[in-house]
Amino acid sequence: MMAVVPKCPICKVDDATEEMECNVSGCAAVEQVCPVCLSKFQCEVCEFAYCDTHRTKCSVCSGVTCAYCARKLPADSRIFDLNCFDIATSSLIETDIIASCPLVSTLPEPDDSIFDDFDPPIEMITYSQSKTAAKRGVRPHNVQAEHFVPNSCFIVGTGRTGAVVKGSGLYSEGKALTYWVDDDQKAGTEHKFLTDLERAFCQECESKGQYPTLKQWLDFMQHATSQSILNHRDYTGDTTGMSDEEIANVTLKAANEAAFAVRYQMQEHFVNVLKANLSAYLGNGIVGGLAPPKKVSKAERYDL
Amino acid sequence: MMVIRSAQMAIFGKAATARHLRSILEFVRKNYPAPVAGVSGEEALARIRWGLQLARKRGVTDSRAAALFASTLFAAGPTFYTHPACRRLLSDPRFHPNDRVFSLFLPAAEIPWETIQASRDDSAWQTVEADFQP
Numbered sequence: 001m002m003a004v005v006p007k008c009p010i011c012k013v014d015d016a017t018e019e020m021e022c023n024v025s026g027c028a029a030v031e032q033v034c035p036v037c038l039s040k041f042q043c044e045v046c047e048f049a050y051c052d053t054h055r056t057k058c059s060v061c062s063g064v065t066c067a068y069c070a071r072k073l074p075a076d077s078r079i080f081d082l083n084c085f086d087i088a089t090s091s092l093i094e095t096d097i098i099a100s101c102p103l104v105s106t107l108p109e110p111d112d113s114i115f116d117d118f119d120p121p122i123e124m125i126t127y128s129q130s131k132t133a134a135k136r137g138v139r140p141h142n143v144q145a146e147h148f149v150p151n152s153c154f155i156v157g158t159g160r161t162g163a164v165v166k167g168s169g170l171y172s173e174g175k176a177l178t179y180w181v182d183d184d185q186k187a188g189t190e191h192k193f194l195t196d197l198e199r200a201f202c203q204e205c206e207s208k209g210q211y212p213t214l215k216q217w218l219d220f221m222q223h224a225t226s227q228s229i230l231n232h233r234d235y236t237g238d239t240t241g242m243s244d245e246e247i248a249n250v251t252l253k254a255a256n257e258a259a260f261a262v263r264y265q266m267q268e269h270f271v272n273v274l275k276a277n278l279s280a281y282l283g284n285g286i287v288g289g290l291a292p293p294k295k296v297s298k299a300e301r302y303d304l
Numbered sequence: 305m306m307v308i309r310s311a312q313m314a315i316f317g318k319a320a321t322a323r324h325l326r327s328i329l330e331f332v333r334k335n336y337p338a339p340v341a342g343v344s345g346e347e348a349l350a351r352i353r354w355g356l357q358l359a360r361k362r363g364v365t366d367s368r369a370a371a372l373f374a375s376t377l378f379a380a381g382p383t384f385y386t387h388p389a390c391r392r393l394l395s396d397p398r399f400h401p402n403d404r405v406f407s408l409f410l411p412a413a414e415i416p417w418e419t420i421q422a423s424r425d426d427s428a429w430q431t432v433e434a435d436f437q438p
Contacts, residue, residue, distance in 0.1 A: 163366030
């Protein structure tokens with residue numbers, strides 16, 4: 001006999017096939033809801049589900065935010081979500097003086113049309129914009145926004161937000177430029193492939209007690225992205241009349257060009273928008289490592 | 305290759321610091337106008353410098369965290385950090401000093417800001433004025 005699935009207590013229309021379990025430790029709130037209503041319980045910053053008690057609305061953007069991602073200034077009744085708090089307090093960040101050449105003089109500008117030569121095409125978007133797209137239901141199904149350099153490597157301490165390492169300028173998780181990659185952290189997906197490479201790189205640095213610079217991360221990720229595009233996206237350029245070997249060569253060349261174009265946009269965003277210093281040392285947060293010390297010694301510098 | 309001497313960098317640094325202090329003052333004036341009403345610009349900047357120093361003495365390295373600490377001196381009083389609720393968070397050994405400051409702004413931390421403001425002791429600013437005579 002087939003078990004009867006109860007109706008969702010929120011919309012009372014769809015089947016309650018999903019379990020909403022509040023992410024606050026010690027909170028026992030659990031509810032069976034439908035997939036659509038489950039999203040109403042999710043914090044728009046961290047995307048975890050929270051019960052009514054541990055969830056509120058941002059006074060600025062009206063987005064749903066959770067007990068961990070909400071912020072409030074003293075003598076101010078407004079509740080901010082983390083992204084709006086970042087914006088409201090961004091004027092308090094001291095900008096670093098960067099004595100380096102402008103990006104345009106160091107990297108040749110790529111042709112971004114290469115992004116459309118792959119299926120799925122490559123789309124660059126900030127993490128916040130990706131969240132908004134998800135909220136409005138215009139983010140493609142089964143994609144996640146990939147931070148080119150892991151967010152946790154910028155954060156001093158644990159968690160996804162908070163103080164950032166010296167030289168990262170105006171960096172925050174939301175402001176970082178990302179691109180959509182296939183699915184979440186399941187085996188075989190583009191996201192998992194990249195995360196595994198990032199972890200391996202970070203693990204190597206951590207085991208040596210060294211800290212790579214932002215530029216070294218960009219160099220490393222350019223090569224990782226090239227591999228990832230080759231393995232997870234189909235080349236859609238014209239290959240008529242080519243042998244298998246020629247197609248493989250053309251695809252490899254296109255993947256390298258696309259990875260360079262991604263890196264170029266990322267670097268431009270870091271330097272020109274976030275005012276980050278390419279020589280800034282990043283932490284090894286993705287493997288639980290600490291942020292770099294105030295003064296990084298010669299032995300602590302990563303030799304790529 | 306263009307070379308920038310350390311003396312030239314120091315001048316840039318000075319200008320950047322002055323700009324940073326002015327940004328914090330603007331933030332304070334916008335968000336907490338009452339405590340700065342009647343305070344001269346120079347005095348207010350001296351108080352901000354003092355606040356930044358206090359934050360740095362506590363191990364705060366992030367410029368935004370230090371600036372938020374300094375601006376809270378205006379919002380909740382120059383000795384707000386001595387209130388037990390704030391002291392507990394600001395000395396929590398589990399977190400980096402930067403995160404300790406950010407945790408003050410978590411609604412879940414339930415800091416009784418109204419109570420702290422009601423018992424604010426603005427005479428503590430006199431110490432600052434003595435330390436930072438323009």
